[in-house]
Amino acid sequence: MKILANTLRAGALAAAIGGLATAAAAMVTPQFHDVFGFLAVSVDADVANLPAWIRVPAIAAPAACFAYAMWQLARLLQFVARGEVFSAPAAGYLRACGLWLLITTLTGTLLPFVLQALNVWLTHPAHAEFGLTMSSQEVWNIFISAIFMLVARVLSDAYRIAEDNRQII
Amino acid sequence: MAIVVRLDVMLALRKVRSKDLAAHLGITEANVSLLKSGKVKGVRFETLERICEFLACQPGDLLEYVPDAGPGARG
Numbered sequence: 269m270k271i272l273a274n275t276l277r278a279g280a281l282a283a284a285i286g287g288l289a290t291a292a293a294a295m296v297t298p299q300f301h302d303v304f305g306f307l308a309v310s311v312d313a314d315v316a317n318l319p320a321w322i323r324v325p326a327i328a329a330p331a332a333c334f335a336y337a338m339w340q341l342a343r344l345l346q347f348v349a350r351g352e353v354f355s356a357p358a359a360g361y362l363r364a365c366g367l368w369l370l371i372t373t374l375t376g377t378l379l380p381f382v383l384q385a386l387n388v389w390l391t392h393p394a395h396a397e398f399g400l401t402m403s404s405q406e407v408w409n410i411f412i413s414a415i416f417m418l419v420a421r422v423l424s425d426a427y428r429i430a431e432d433n434r435q436i437i
Numbered sequence: 438m439a440i441v442v443r444l445d446v447m448l449a450l451r452k453v454r455s456k457d458l459a460a461h462l463g464i465t466e467a468n469v470s471l472l473k474s475g476k477v478k479g480v481r482f483e484t485l486e487r488i489c490e491f492l493a494c495q496p497g498d499l500l501e502y503v504p505d506a507g508p509g510a511r512g
Contacts, residue, residue: 435479
């Protein structure tokens with residue numbers, strides 16, 4: 269249990285750092301997705317070709333949210349490694365991880381749309397037409413985030429029951 | 438709290454130490470102390486049975502109902 273938790277924790281921290289590094293590279297190099305195609309899974313080709321004031325926040329915001337979610341997951345796994353699974357902080361970190369994964373998905377979907385819409389509205393207000401699309405991957409990510417939050421709720425209830433049980437002698 | 442634990446009184450009457458009771462119950466002295474002070478959410482029937490067995494008493498000797506003072510009872 270301890271080895272698995274520590275391994276997963278290292279993976280979560282690596283994912284956080286890797287996500288930030290990938291985003292930083294994509295912000296510096298607009299054609300990053302062409303150069304490092306296998307890494308730039310989160311960099312949309314449409315976003316990569318847009319002006320820097322759109323590209324930078326559209327890439328940086330989801331990457332920062334994802335890194336924070338992974339940081340919360342790493343902290344949760346720290347508690348799991350210590351054997352403190354049914355504890356209030358563990359439930360809190362899991363809930364925060366799910367919430368920030370949800371925010372990551374929503375930010376990655378909505379922010380580029382809002383910024384591109386703003387760009388079109390500023391440059392060609394007469395021809396401003398907007399459309400929002402959501403891929404099955406993004407719907408899946410929202411589903412996974414919701415599952416994380418539900419499990420956090422269950423964990424929180426389990427902690428409360430364990431605490432009640434501990435106070436009955 | 439309307440239920441008052443009289444375990445300390447029974448221990449004194451029977452001249453039994455908390456340590457010995459804890460050993461008989463198989464719980465820590467800290468838990469016996471919590472039980473004596475009433476700072477627990479509940480007592481298992483199994484624990485109550487063993488306390489009664491060890492102290493040769495009835496559950497009613499250990500627990501007492503004292504109604505809470507209502508708002509009208511104040512000053």
